[in-house]
Amino acid sequence: MKTTYREAMRAAIRDAMRRDERVFLMGEDVGRYGGGFAVSLGLLEEFGPSRIRDTPLSEAGFVGAGIGAALGGMRPIVEVMTVNFSLLALDQIMNNAATLLHMSGGQFNVPLVIRMTTGGGRQLAAQHSHSLEGWLAHIPGLRILAPATVEDARGMLWTALEDPDPVLIFEHGSLYNVAGELADDAGAVDIDTAAVRRPGADVSLITYGGTLPTTLDAADALAGEGIEAEVLDLRTLRPLDDAAILATVAKTHRAVVVDEGWRSGSLSAEVSARITESAFYDLDAPVGRVCSVEVPVPYAKHLELATLPSVERIVAAAREAVGSHG
Amino acid sequence: MTEHDAAQAIAADPEHVRGLLRQMVRVRRLEEQCVELYSAAKIRGFLHVYIGEEAVAAGVMSALRADDAVVATYREHGHALLRGVSASAIMAEMYGHAEGCCRGRGGSMHLFDAATRFYGGNAIVAGGLPLAVGLALADRMSGRDRVTVCFFGEGAMAEGEFHESLNLAALWGLPVLFCCENNLYAMGTALDRSESQTDMALKASAYEVSAWAVDGMDVLAVEEAARRAVDAVRAGGGPHFLELRTYRFRAHSMFDPELYREKAEVERWMERDPIALLRTALEASGELAADQWDALEREVGAEMAAAVEFAEGGTLEPVEKLTRFVYSEREPTARESGDRAPGVRGSR
Ligand SMILES: Cc1ncc(C[n+]2csc(CCOP(=O)(O)OP(=O)(O)O)c2C)c(N)n1
Ligand SMILES: [Mg+2]
Numbered sequence: 143m144k145t146t147y148r149e150a151m152r153a154a155i156r157d158a159m160r161r162d163e164r165v166f167l168m169g170e171d172v173g174r175y176g177g178g179f180a181v182s183l184g185l186l187e188e189f190g191p192s193r194i195r196d197t198p199l200s201e202a203g204f205v206g207a208g209i210g211a212a213l214g215g216m217r218p219i220v221e222v223m224t225v226n227f228s229l230l231a232l233d234q235i236m237n238n239a240a241t242l243l244h245m246s247g248g249q250f251n252v253p254l255v256i257r258m259t260t261g262g263g264r265q266l267a268a269q270h271s272h273s274l275e276g277w278l279a280h281i282p283g284l285r286i287l288a289p290a291t292v293e294d295a296r297g298m299l300w301t302a303l304e305d306p307d308p309v310l311i312f313e314h315g316s317l318y319n320v321a322g323e324l325a326d327d328a329g330a331v332d333i334d335t336a337a338v339r340r341p342g343a344d345v346s347l348i349t350y351g352g353t354l355p356t357t358l359d360a361a362d363a364l365a366g367e368g369i370e371a372e373v374l375d376l377r378t379l380r381p382l383d384d385a386a387i388l389a390t391v392a393k394t395h396r397a398v399v400v401d402e403g404w405r406s407g408s409l410s411a412e413v414s415a416r417i418t419e420s421a422f423y424d425l426d427a428p429v430g431r432v433c434s435v436e437v438p439v440p441y442a443k444h445l446e447l448a449t450l451p452s453v454e455r456i457v458a459a460a461r462e463a464v465g466s467h468g
Numbered sequence: 469m470t471e472h473d474a475a476q477a478i479a480a481d482p483e484h485v486r487g488l489l490r491q492m493v494r495v496r497r498l499e500e501q502c503v504e505l506y507s508a509a510k511i512r513g514f515l516h517v518y519i520g521e522e523a524v525a526a527g528v529m530s531a532l533r534a535d536d537a538v539v540a541t542y543r544e545h546g547h548a549l550l551r552g553v554s555a556s557a558i559m560a561e562m563y564g565h566a567e568g569c570c571r572g573r574g575g576s577m578h579l580f581d582a583a584t585r586f587y588g589g590n591a592i593v594a595g596g597l598p599l600a601v602g603l604a605l606a607d608r609m610s611g612r613d614r615v616t617v618c619f620f621g622e623g624a625m626a627e628g629e630f631h632e633s634l635n636l637a638a639l640w641g642l643p644v645l646f647c648c649e650n651n652l653y654a655m656g657t658a659l660d661r662s663e664s665q666t667d668m669a670l671k672a673s674a675y676e677v678s679a680w681a682v683d684g685m686d687v688l689a690v691e692e693a694a695r696r697a698v699d700a701v702r703a704g705g706g707p708h709f710l711e712l713r714t715y716r717f718r719a720h721s722m723f724d725p726e727l728y729r730e731k732a733e734v735e736r737w738m739e740r741d742p743i744a745l746l747r748t749a750l751e752a753s754g755e756l757a758a759d760q761w762d763a764l765e766r767e768v769g770a771e772m773a774a775a776v777e778f779a780e781g782g783t784l785e786p787v788e789k790l791t792r793f794v795y796s797e798r799e800p801t802a803r804e805s806g807d808r809a810p811g812v813r814g815s816r
Contacts, residue, residue: 174728175656198626198662199593199654227592230627265513265564267575269591437791441513441575442564448787 143326148318150295150328151181151257155219157329158303159189162217165303166193168204169221178223179259179318205231205256209238209308212254217303222258225274225312239308240283251306255299261314261352261402262450268438271446273402275312275351276409279380285309286379287333288351292322294377297331309333312379314352314402333378336386342370345460346390348413349400350376353451357400360456369464379409384416391421396463398430400451405433427466430459469689474749477688482755488530488687489750490764492522492743495546497772498555502545502562502576505776506722511562513575514591516543520717523742524649525550527690528617528710531698537585537603537616539596542577543649544589547619552584555775565782572785573793593654594620594627597646601633604642604707615701617645622711623654625671626662634675637707645697646672646709649684651716656728672709684714685740717741 145153158165167182167189173196176183186194197204201222208220222228228235235256242250262271279286285305289295295313302309339354340361349357354375361371374390376382391397397417401410414429432451439449469477478485499517506515518525521543529550532538540547548558553569561568562576569581578589587603590596600618607614624630625648637644648668652659665671672679678700682693690712697708715737719726750756 171655171657174658174661176725176727178655196657196661198657199623200626200628202628203626230592230629265575267513267573267578267591269578269595270514435790437794438573440573440790441561441570441578442572442785443512444784444787445564445572445790448790 143324144321145292145324146318147292147295147313147320147322148179148181150292150324151299151313152183152185154296154299155182155185156188158219158300159185159193161300162303164215164217165219166195166216167219167221168195168197168208170197170199170223172196172221177221179315181318182221201227201230202234206234206238208254208256209234209242209252212252213242213250218254219299219303220254220256222256224270224315225258225260226270226272228256228258228274235278235284235308235310236281240281243307244283252308253303253306254308255302255311256308257311257313259315260312261316262434262439262446263316263352265441265443265446267441271439273434275310275379276401276403278310279409279412281380283307284380285333287311288377288379289313290317290351290354290375290377292320292324293328294331296324296328298333300330301333305333312351316352320355334383336374336376336378336383338372338386338390339375340371340373342372342394344370344394345396345398345463346372346374346394347398347400347456347460348374348376348387348390350379351402353400353402356451356453357456360453360460363453363457364460369460371460376413382413382416384420387413387416388421391417392424395424395426397425398432398456398459398463400432400456402434402451404436405431406436408433427463430463432456432459469683469686469692471749474688475753478750478753478755482750482753485688485746485750486756486760486764488526488691489743489746489756490768491526491530491550492687492746493764493768494555494771495522495525495549496743497768498549498558498775499545501559501772501776503718503722505562511576512564513577514542515576515722516720517718518543518546518716520737520741521649521651521684521714522546523687523690524647524684524712524714525619527687528619528647528694530691531694532615532617535585535614537587537600537614539587539600539603539616539618540589541593541596541620542589542591543621544579544619545576548579548581548586548589551581551586553579553581553586555771556778557581559775559779560782563779563782564784565779566785567778567782594624594629596620597624597629597633600644600646601637601642604637604644605640608640608642613643613702615643615645615698617647617698619647619649621654622648622650622652622659622668623657623662625668634672634677634707634709638675638677641704641706643701644707645694645701646677646707648672648709648711649714650711651714653716653720653729655720655724658728668711669709672711677707677709678705679709679711681711681713684712685742685745687742687746
């Protein structure tokens with residue numbers, strides 16, 4: 143059946159709520175408003191205000207309360223409207239969710255899922271356009287997911303809820319309206335492995351989340367000039383699927399990492415470092431990177447477009463990788 | 469204000485009261501224009517309009533001195549305009565043009581203007597409150613008698629930053645006027661679903677801040693309250709808090725289907741349209757003849773038409789300048805200079 147990323151995510155929440163009565167959804171405007179991005183539209187009517195729980199503007203409070211509820215035996219899905227506002231809850235995420243298990247000597251695990259929208263591209267200017275999943279992927283104790291397809295939007299949530307530890311799900315704002323084919327019996331998917339979204343032999347384009355469609359478009363453009371790119375979707379940003387990264391590099395000998403985060407200290411830096419650490423002698427070219435320009439994302443459309451990774455920049459980086467000889 | 473009080477205020481200075489009417493009409497027409505331009509895809513991103521709430525900005529701004537400071541939210545077109553930012557600079561900003569008040573970097577939610585001490589537009593709810601505290605701290609430490617006014621929605625009062633800011637301002641006796649624009653909703657969340665105590669002035673007074681509620685649809689009442697509060701703050705009376713009871717007539721943003729409130733409720737509030745209320749009061753006092761109103765509308769219409777024309781004729785900031793303003797552009801000091809180019813600190 144044809145579905146959108148938004149509908150797939152909603153189906154995943156509905157499914158989880160039906161399967162396990164410990165599951166509830168909590169966040170700003172998830173109920174009466176219908177969700178900041180309309181993901182939870184209609185769920186209040188189906189599950190009622192106790193389980194589709196509107197919160198005040200209190201990110202630190204309700205994310206922390208989600209951690210507490212998880213400790214207390216519930217299986218909360220906390221929705222933070224966007225990653226930009228999660229900064230107000232960063233203390234709870236980093237100092238409580240990510241550390242309690244270790245600090246308590248293994249006594250207190252936190253089975254919590256936090257969902258949030260991420261990314262730019264909609265002319266919302268700096269304070270609403272951050273891509274900070276790479277930052278959060280820095281933190282041991284968290285699992286970080288970036289569903290980029292309708293299957294993953296539909297399937298990652300349940301697996302995340304079964305995880306005994308905190309899982310953060312990043313939904314890129316540009317993906318909600320993307321439509322795709324979903325099997326009628328689509329269900330849970332693994333949250334451990336990266337996936338090859340397009341096979342190719344000439345260069346590996348490694349990406350995740352909101353830049354997957356852009357990267358696939360770039361691969362199409364490259365095919366037009368005779369360059370067959372393999373596109374690897376990381377899917378899980380922490381822990382990274384090293385085996386899949388090394389396998390694609392072993393096949394193509396050239397890699398370009400595409401990441402909407404800023405280049406310095408980014409997830410792309412981590413992926414690139416792992417390739418040079420473990421597959422240096424497989425490489426025929428330096429690892430390339432296409433990241434956001436290091437500027438707070440500007441409002442004006444032409445400036446925003448120039449800031450974010452684009453098909454043109456990915457194609458150029460891939461050409462450069464293929465053109466150089468090791 | 470009672471009708472009697474309003475009549476007295478009008479009789480005392482009809483020109484001034486007509487000026488307040490004009491200010492509200494300017495904000496209304498600017499934003500009606502913005503909504504139209506949004507539909508025409510000239511303005512993009514998020515657009516939050518203030519239609520229905522104009523009396524708040526008009527009344528408070530009227531009580532300020534030119535050297536006072538203002539901090540606002542993402543619903544701040546009216547605040548910027550009435551603080552003295554030109555409609556043209558605001559409109560060009562929303563077009564994303566280099567002639568905009570932030571050179572196209574900020575857009576609707578991030579209007580800034582140093583000349584009028586307008587410290588923004590802030591798209592993070594409650595993000596402006598600590599800034600206001602700090603601006604006031606700087607004035608206090610420098611011995612200046614300036615006031616900082618901070619606008620925020622009632623939704624912001626659930627954030628920690630609100631509570632931390634009120635406590636700091638009160639603890640240190642800082643010259644801040646906190647203006648809570650209580651329009652009863654934070655996106656789709658009604659006040660009584662977000663606050664255990666819905667009397668916002670009472671809540672603020674827990675921090676030992678003088679606080680009271682005002683009819684935010686009555687610009688004369690807002691102005692009088694703001695005067696009293698600003699004077700007290702300037703005189704060293706410590707932070708004050710006004711709860712301005714108002715209502716937003718339009719959706720939260722251009723994406724809001726308004727599932728959370730009844731049409732009838734909106735219509736009830738529209739009967740208290742601040743512009744209509746003041747216009748009626750002026751007419752009842754014989755201080756607004758039909759041709760005066762027509763002239764006001766005509767002049768404001770011309771101002772907004774000129775703003776759109778200015779924005780239409782604007783230019784795009786060259787892409788080569790994308791990374792300007794990430795760091796300050798200034799001559800390096802002797803210690804830093806080394807062999808780096810001026811203004812360049814570190815790499816990229
Ligand atoms: C910290 C933070 N959380 C969430 C949001 C999303 N958001 C934007 S406006 C808004 C409602 C704010 O309501 P209120 O403070 O009452 O101001 P109003 O819009 O009514 O003027 C929300 C939830 C945000 N911008 N910042
Ligand atoms: Mg409000």
